[in-house]
Amino acid sequence: METVYYIAWWNLENLLDVEDAPRPEWRTRKIGRYLQGWNEQVLDRKISNLASVLAEMNNGTGPDIAGVCEVENERLLSLLTEKLAPTGRTYAYVHHASFDKRGIDIAFLYDKDLFNVPQDLIFTVRLHKRSATRDLLQAEFHTRRGNSLIIIANHWPSRTGGQYESEPFRIMAAETLSYWLYQIAEKRGNDQPVLVMGDFNDEPFNRSITDYALSTANIRQIRNAKKDHNGIFTPYLLNLLWNEMADGKGTLLYQGKWSLLDQIMVNRAIVLNKGFTVLSAGVYDHPDLISNRHAPMAFGAPGKTTKDKNGNPKEILGRYWPKGYSDHLPVVVLLKEN
Template sequence: MVKHHIYWWNLENLFDIENSPRRSSFLNDKLKSELKDWNINILNQKLDNLVTIISKFNSDNGPDILGVCEVENEFVIEQLIAKMNASLNRAYGFVISESEDKRGIDTALIYDTALYGPDQTTFSLRIIKRNSTRDLFQVHLNTANGNKLILVLNHWPSRSGGELNSEPFRIMVAENLAYWIERIHEEQENPSIVLMGDFNDNPFNRSINEYLMAKNNRALVKSNRVKLRYLYNLMYRFLDAQLGTFVFNSTLNILDQFIVSKTILSEKTEYPFKISTVDIIAYPELVKGTYKKPVRYGRPNASNFNPDGYSDHLPIALVLNEKE
């Protein structure tokens, strides 16, 4: 039995340095106040902090696969991976979705190149809601056993402006993703699909439950009597656990989620991947207070700056078993 240790983490504004030559002049102007004093030392400190946590994943062996969001460009991912490789003595590679997000933040997938084939395939779907949203980013990884794992990275529109006012934008993305899932099934019989991301909605919200059709009903998802492509949301178990991946005004939210296709949920032996465990990572240094609020790094020109911090989201972990 082969185990695949998969993680997701919103890294909260992992930007390139202030006035970076790698950033367009338009975006430099737009982010001017936000990036004031964000220099190479500040960036390196945040990267070091993140890597101290990432290196603890998988019993101090590091992740096999790590999906991230709120990363600006290839440069910051390359810096992160260099530190991960040095700390963990592994050979990580990555693929990134360069979207047209108005703040220049994207999603990326980091993976151990010794475990997954070099012929990975990527697709991006750009959704327009007046301005472009962050892309839905699909990556196919081939395992050493010759099985294909389809990973779809998500960073849905934020709740800025209010949860209800912004909900239609997340519903729009959910509808597009549900259609995309249908297309994957048309291209491949019985695909093994893992959705991961910051969905900016909870598992019970309409966008995920009704429009993406990611449910907490195993029998429904596994049933052969329904034609709809129901998905299974692995995060419902945490709704009563007094732990969230994001805390807002003392309210716990499970915004970061793993959602899987029927084949991964099924017990049928012909399907290669099975769920082993799923967790929210809440190491003591990552959280504070009664509500276990994530310890933020923040910005150097803001009152919330904490050089010992990490992110405003907690990471999540999924272990899949693969038959040999």
């Protein structure tokens, strides 16, 4: 019987702890008004909504692995895994506290009955752009059959200040990612399967992705990659979401236009079916996640909206919508274990 793994990535849109949670003063100042009104009731609603989507994935059984970003701390990951208990799975998580100014971190949720994740094989790197910014998070997942799958989760610097003005920071992240891929091949060999996922804040055709992360839609280019003097193939990545972009799909709607900022890529080993084979990949655009304005159903925050005559935050789509989820759509991939 084939073993197929359902792997997802999702930007959870500012999954923050409650307003009076312990956090550094500098972080409280940076998050600012967004925290106003974030109480346990609002937090529980947000987490319940997110968990309901994750639980619906994979034909109602939940993902085998989910990479997530914009999570403030480990407590929230624990609450999220508790909400996933109805799936019947035993989820664990991998988390690293970053020095991002807003404290929004990357993490993995995974079914620990399917995978072993050695703690000594978890790596992070702190990226700098005059001050600390978002990290890359790498973990190694060992299957029951003994196969190894390395996954690198990314949340690259945002476009704040302008797409082109901020582009050098994403190029830094891309160069770091490509260096990691080369190092993995040096230490593990060219046949080590690696999957890359994340919110790259750039699209598949942008320079950071194509010229520096070496991501492409050209399978022939990857198959025909050349070895260098160390016997390592050029660390090309196959971007699995190009077809979705060609079909006009995206994960974030900005100024009425879809952008495919969340992507999944695989290295040459997986392209050559070493250990794993890609069966399919795409945007998880379930109708419940999209509003009648054809935009992702963002949750927002009480601090982003005005108050009614009773002093309660108004429920406004795009600012504070308790029936919402995230301003990003998830992306998913099915991997068959060979």
